[in-house]
Amino acid sequence: xxxxxxxxxxxxxxxxxxxxxxxxxxxxxxxxxxxxxxxxxxxxxxxxxxxxxxxxxxxxxxxxxxxxxxxxxxxxxxxxxxxxxxxxxxxxxxxxxxxxxxxxxxxxxxxxxxxxxxxxxxxxxxxxxxxxxxxxxxxxxxxxxxxxxxxxxxxxxxxxxxxxxxxxxxxxxxxxxxxxxxxxxxxxxxxxxxxxxxxxxxxxxxxxxxxxxxxxxxxxxxxxxxxxxxxxxxxxxxxxxxxxxxxxxxxxxxxxxxxxxxxxxxxxxxxxxxxxxxxxxxxxxxxxxxxxxxxxxxxxxxxxxxxxxxxxxxxxxxxxxxxxxxxxxxxxxxxxxxxxxxxxxxxxxxxxxxx
Amino acid sequence: xxxxxxxxxxxxxxxxxxxxxxxxxxxxxxxxxxxxxxxxxxxxxxxxxxxxxxxxxxxxxxxxxxxxxxxxxxxxxxxxxxxxxxxxxxxxxxxxxxxxxxxxxxxxxxxxxxxxxxxxxxxxxxxxxxxxxxxxxxxxxxxxxxxxxxxxxxxxxxxxxxxxxxxxxxxxxxxxxxxxxxxxxxxxxxxxxxxxxxxxxxxxxxxxxxxxxxxxxxxxxxxxxxxxxxxxxxxxxxxxxxxxxxxxxxxxxxxxxxxxxxxxxxxxxxxxxxxxxxxxxxxxxxxxxxxxxxxx
Numbered sequence: 001x002x003x004x005x006x007x008x009x010x011x012x013x014x015x016x017x018x019x020x021x022x023x024x025x026x027x028x029x030x031x032x033x034x035x036x037x038x039x040x041x042x043x044x045x046x047x048x049x050x051x052x053x054x055x056x057x058x059x060x061x062x063x064x065x066x067x068x069x070x071x072x073x074x075x076x077x078x079x080x081x082x083x084x085x086x087x088x089x090x091x092x093x094x095x096x097x098x099x100x101x102x103x104x105x106x107x108x109x110x111x112x113x114x115x116x117x118x119x120x121x122x123x124x125x126x127x128x129x130x131x132x133x134x135x136x137x138x139x140x141x142x143x144x145x146x147x148x149x150x151x152x153x154x155x156x157x158x159x160x161x162x163x164x165x166x167x168x169x170x171x172x173x174x175x176x177x178x179x180x181x182x183x184x185x186x187x188x189x190x191x192x193x194x195x196x197x198x199x200x201x202x203x204x205x206x207x208x209x210x211x212x213x214x215x216x217x218x219x220x221x222x223x224x225x226x227x228x229x230x231x232x233x234x235x236x237x238x239x240x241x242x243x244x245x246x247x248x249x250x251x252x253x254x255x256x257x258x259x260x261x262x263x264x265x266x267x268x269x270x271x272x273x274x275x276x277x278x279x280x281x282x283x284x285x286x287x288x289x290x291x292x293x294x295x296x297x298x299x300x301x302x303x304x305x306x307x308x309x310x311x312x313x314x315x316x317x318x319x320x321x322x323x324x325x326x327x328x329x330x331x332x333x334x335x336x337x338x339x340x341x342x343x344x345x346x347x348x349x350x351x352x353x354x355x
Numbered sequence: 356x357x358x359x360x361x362x363x364x365x366x367x368x369x370x371x372x373x374x375x376x377x378x379x380x381x382x383x384x385x386x387x388x389x390x391x392x393x394x395x396x397x398x399x400x401x402x403x404x405x406x407x408x409x410x411x412x413x414x415x416x417x418x419x420x421x422x423x424x425x426x427x428x429x430x431x432x433x434x435x436x437x438x439x440x441x442x443x444x445x446x447x448x449x450x451x452x453x454x455x456x457x458x459x460x461x462x463x464x465x466x467x468x469x470x471x472x473x474x475x476x477x478x479x480x481x482x483x484x485x486x487x488x489x490x491x492x493x494x495x496x497x498x499x500x501x502x503x504x505x506x507x508x509x510x511x512x513x514x515x516x517x518x519x520x521x522x523x524x525x526x527x528x529x530x531x532x533x534x535x536x537x538x539x540x541x542x543x544x545x546x547x548x549x550x551x552x553x554x555x556x557x558x559x560x561x562x563x564x565x566x567x568x569x570x571x572x573x574x575x576x577x578x579x580x581x582x583x584x585x586x587x588x589x590x591x592x593x594x595x596x597x598x599x600x601x602x603x604x605x606x607x608x609x610x611x612x613x614x615x616x617x618x619x620x621x622x623x624x625x626x627x628x629x630x631x632x633x634x635x636x637x638x639x640x641x642x643x644x645x646x647x648x649x650x651x
Binding site: 255294302 | 375376377378380401417419420421422423424443445446449460462579580605606607609610612613614615616617618619620621622641642645
């Protein structure tokens with residue numbers, strides 16, 4: 001790993017250089033909601049805020065949009081003519097926090113697993129990713145899921161130090177991009193400052209799991225949490241906010257839409273939520289997760305048990321978005337700690353099968 | 356375990372990445388009404404690319420503008436470019452599919468999933484247990500065993516439906532029965548005056564059936580979820596080994612490739628890892644057991 005330093009002026013020059021030839025997306029304060037940020041198209045470097053909290057919508061949206069056209073069709077007597085729709089222009093995504101980098105890495109595994117989702121991989125290839133270190137708030141629990149200092153798949157990673165940023169350069173694409181502006185070799189004082197900053201960041205984390213993320217799988221597998229799921233289901237509105245803001249959720253729904261002429265249209269896919277009543281409903285009326293408590297339970301088991309078994313990592317990055325977005329104040333870290341507490345304290349009396 | 360995505364994993368823009376989502380085109384060759392809301396469609400693939408499948412696999416049928424729906428292939432894979440789908444008019448897409456006429460075109464993605472374990476079934480007596488339209492994927496299996504009679508032991512078909520008119524493919528099954536090529540038991544829940552046969556549920560004839568050698572017997576089951584629990588109890592009672600009881604599971608399949616998440620059953624994607632599972636694979640999966648208990 002090579003380390004360089006870059007001044008604020010030169011970093012802005014780098015952003016200007018990017019904007020000249022490519023689309024640049026970075027965190028920008030929302031005009032309609034001051035204090036809230038979103039990844040947006042940047043026209044001038046001073047629109048970017050690199051020291052931001054957490055965006056509501058995770059950056060996965062740039063590789064797996066909330067809604068995307070899979071192909072367009074036009075109908076005639078000879079059949080349907082299909083045209084795949086795919087954006088090819090390269091872009092730069094800047095200002096991605098470690099937890100969101102980890103989420104992209106997790107989705108590389110889930111969507112890249114054969115048969116690979118080519119749309120995800122294709123969009124991933126278009127992008128150069130610039131990460132930036134963050135300042136956690138009371139919802140963040142990245143320290144519990146090993147994403148506190150995630151770097152992959154960033155091409156460049158920035159840590160604020162006096163006079164500018166320390167730049168980590170994990171990839172050749174990052175090095176190539178960075179070579180367009182002046183940078184300096186990082187001295188030991190810069191590395192030390194960055195290390196001090198990381199320690200401060202760790203100390204700032206207040207939310208945490210009481211067990212390691214690897215242990216949570218075992219806790220969930222043991223079952224017997226019927227009362228907890230019932231209580232959560234009594235508060236949950238099945239609104240799906242948790243799924244829609246989650247950086248690692250990847251369930252989707254597909255459907256067709258006709259143009260008004262009824263001879264052409266498109267097939268699209270859009271983000272879906274396992275909390276919706278219709279999610280596991282089949283033709284004929286059977287609903288495989290018709291009970292809200294089973295849908296709530298599925299969310300935790302999917303992220304911390306099923307996907308953990310399949311990919312060796314939990315599909316939670318500690319970003320805290322679901323806890324912030326929940327309309328019923330259900331908090332991810334709190335629920336995990338309740339499950340852990342329940343499994344430790346009532347292991348003899350709990351019924352093994354239910355929940 | 357945590358494999359990083361390599362440059363070589365990315366799709367080549369010149370490559371065939373689009374096949375993931377683009378349906379192939381097929382032409383409707385024949386349509387036949389089987390019951391009041393059920394039609395049989397015979398399709399022929401229009402593409403030159405080889406299309407082959409196994410009994411128990413399903414395809415995603417597109418009627419452009421209406422979307423896609425997963426449909427089991429219900430014909431024998433012997434002539435795979437031409438295949439049949441048995442479709443109940445029950446939703447948006449299936450309603451549009453009922454309007455298709457010979458000469459019309461539809462889209463086909465797939466086939467998806469693993470079918471019935473035909474190799475493991477070889478040499479065994481097979482109990483084929485169907486409920487209602489569940490006969491569709493099993494018809495593909497029955498036709499395959501009929502085409503290769505030396506490969507399998509005796510075939511016994513237990514077929515239950517709500518009403519006599521809901522018994523599909525009954526002529527061809529009765530012909531095979533009359534020719535002694537299989538042993539057919541039909542039963543209906545709500546008989547009409549013309550119904551000459553038995554009244555009850557599919558576990559009744561199964562209960563009476565004498566199984567000489569359970570170790571050498573396999574069962575394949577397709578039907579509504581509520582049927583599974585009772586059939587399973589009966590089969591275990593008759594000492595059929597757990598790994599020789601096969602279910603084909605119905606779920607909401609949207610992508611067919613283990614991505615969209617709708618068909619998840621605990622840690623498996625039913626579309627990708629099934630839809631056929633042995634009971635020994637399902638026994639310890641919580642979400643399967645809950646259906647067995649018919650909790651909902």
